[in-house]
Amino acid sequence: MSFEPLPISSIGEPLPYADGAEAELLTLFRTVEDRRVGSDELAAAVRDWPTAYHLAPERAVLLAPVAIGSDDRVLDVGAGSGVNTRICADRGAAVTAVEGSAARAELIAHRCAGMEDVRVLCGPLEGLGDDSRGAYDVVLLVGVLEYSSTGQGGGAGPEVLLTRAVDALNPGGVLVLAIENRLGLKYLLGFPEDHLGLPWVGWEGYRPGEPTTWSRRELAGMLADAGLADQQWLYPFPDYKLPTAVLAEEIYDQPDCADIVDQIVGQPTSSEYFRPVLVADERAAHRALLAAGLGPDVANSFLVVAGRSPQAVAARVDRQSLAWRVAPDRRQRWSQQAVVVDSDQGLIVKRRLLAQDGVCDFEEWLGQAEVAEEDYFTGRNLEQCLLDSAREGDTGEIARLLGLWRAALAAHETPIDSVAAPHPYLPADAKRVLPPDWLDAGPDNFVATEAGLKFVDREWLAAGGVDVRLAVVRGLWKTVSAMLSARCHLPWPVTWSNDRLVAHLGTLIGEDIDDELMRQWRQAEDELVRRVYRQPAVRLAELHDAGSRSRMDLLGSPLAPYRRMEHLVHRQQELIAQLTEQQETAASLEEAQARLARAQAQLAELQAEVAEARTRLARVAWRERIHNRIAKLIRGFRTR
Helix, strand or coil: CCCCCCCEECCCCCCCCCCCCCHHHHHHHCCCCCCCCCHHHHHCCCCCCCHHHHHHHHHHHHHCCCCCCCCEEEEEEECCHHHHHHHHHHHEEEEEEEEEEEEHHHHHHCCCCCCCCEEEEEHHHHHHCCHHHCCCCEEEEEECHHHHCCCCCCCCCHHHHHHHHCCCCCEEEEEEEEEEEEHHHHCCCEEEEHHHHHHCCCHHHHCCCCCCCCHHHHHHHHHHHHHCEEEEEEEEECCCCCCCEEHHHHHHHHHHHHHHHHEEEEECCCCCCCCCCCCHHHHHHHHHHHHHHCCHHHEEEEEEEEEEHHHHCCCCCCCCEEEEEECEEEEEHCCEEEEEEEEEEEEEEEEECCCCCCCCCCEEEEECCCCCECCCCCCCEEHHHHHHHHHHCCCCCHHHHHHHHHHHHHCCCCCCCCCCCCECEEECCHHHHHHHHCCCCCCHEEEECCEEEEECCCCEECCCEHHHHHHHHHHHHHHHHHHHCCCCCCCCCEEEEEHHHHHHHHCCCCCCCHHHHHHHHHHHHHHHHHHHHHCHHHHHHHHHHHHHCEHHCCCCCHHHHHHHHHHHHHHHHHHHHHHHHHHHHHHHHHHHHHHHHHHHHHHHHHHHHHHHHHHHHHHHHHHHHHHHHHHHHHHHHHCC
């Protein structure tokens, strides 16, 4: 494929928009070999929020539910750096990318270099010619509508932008719209509004000219008014920008909705960027809203496929598919997509590798299982049960649940095969091992069914098996991590380090987890992280730091808001002391200035007296000189 950048055609005055990463991205696109969304080369350059938004593999998850192929003509409005343009082009579609920013249009031209079916236009949407009317099968508005009333978005307003987008659709075409929910869960929990950086802005209402988002009901009405009454609603988590899961509307109708959504989504907000100090358990809050039937209304973001007819929408989204999930941060060779499907036989999970060759093979000791389809077992997993027990402070139930999990492991552990080659999760001193596909046998992968515990999601394979001791430590560590990330209250001292908490949970099931075993597990996990994840250094640093810290030290500690309050009170006291000192200094200065003024007045008086004395002295001296002259003259006359 050619690396010559695509030509850029101007369709009007560029719009003033940039996030500061454009120059860095342009250099990157000019130098890397693989510019596909999700490539390891691009992912390795992620270092902050702007680069993550343009380069992270999670960007590809958003359009996973939408059928776009080689027969489609796609209009990507506000195409940014060309993420979705490239995704659609790689699926074979002919794409017209319209981008208002000249710098970003250049990025698209380089990201899609050599792709003959991609056209790059720079300028506002109204600059499209009449030949664009009814010309497209799909129009993308991803992260664009919210800016329609601002100078960055042209200032025409959402109604005008939607009308122009709909005008570009052919009769069977669809609009694909992604945007934040102004009433989303993360905003309810106090996260800063994505565009304005302040909490509660969307809930309170926007001011004219500001970036604006809408509720589900408001947005549905706007689309209907624009002529797109038939709509399929989907919900990206943690949001549409860097999603790891997308849920269909129909999943909220499942009898076990709260359990299923919680299992697929997990933490409903992103922990990496822009996290506030929280006062609530996010997963518990989400579950409560799901149980109340409010899940769609408080989803953090919306993905809407809207058309003029039910047939147009149905052709783009499979109504049997309930959820799309991709594990985040992995190297491309390990990336896998899982789709939960409502089949005639019940819920099933369909899996496929996202690597180009789609082949499951081992990288030394680590591999992936070739499981294309498996049953989805409904019900709560042990991690969910443990979280609830922790919230309730029921240590007895925690011990019972962990005991069930440990018994499930024991039922499958065997003496080690003497010919098995050692690896990080199967050290030379291992005595009892679990099967190769039990590497990820933590409580989160055991579902309580009527027939007992069922081990699910056996994705990973460790050649020769897994040391049961290390599997136990790994499962307990994941459980502790889930408890902490959920911000739930725990029935143990907040001063306990994470390592100590893991060791304590081990004692509940008869496991002696000492410092040496923790060190051995950390070494094994280090090697696993290095093989699987695209930026292992970050994860390794977090893994090492977290072990020695207590819950009180963690950002997500339930005490964090109070510690923050204590900090603010202490800071307030410092400021009051400084102000008092300054006031005292000012008062002292004022008094000193008064004394100086009095001294200066006294000095002026003295100077006046001195001047007067000098004048008198001068007069006396003049008279004395006259007298002396006269006396001299008289003496002269007498001597004659």
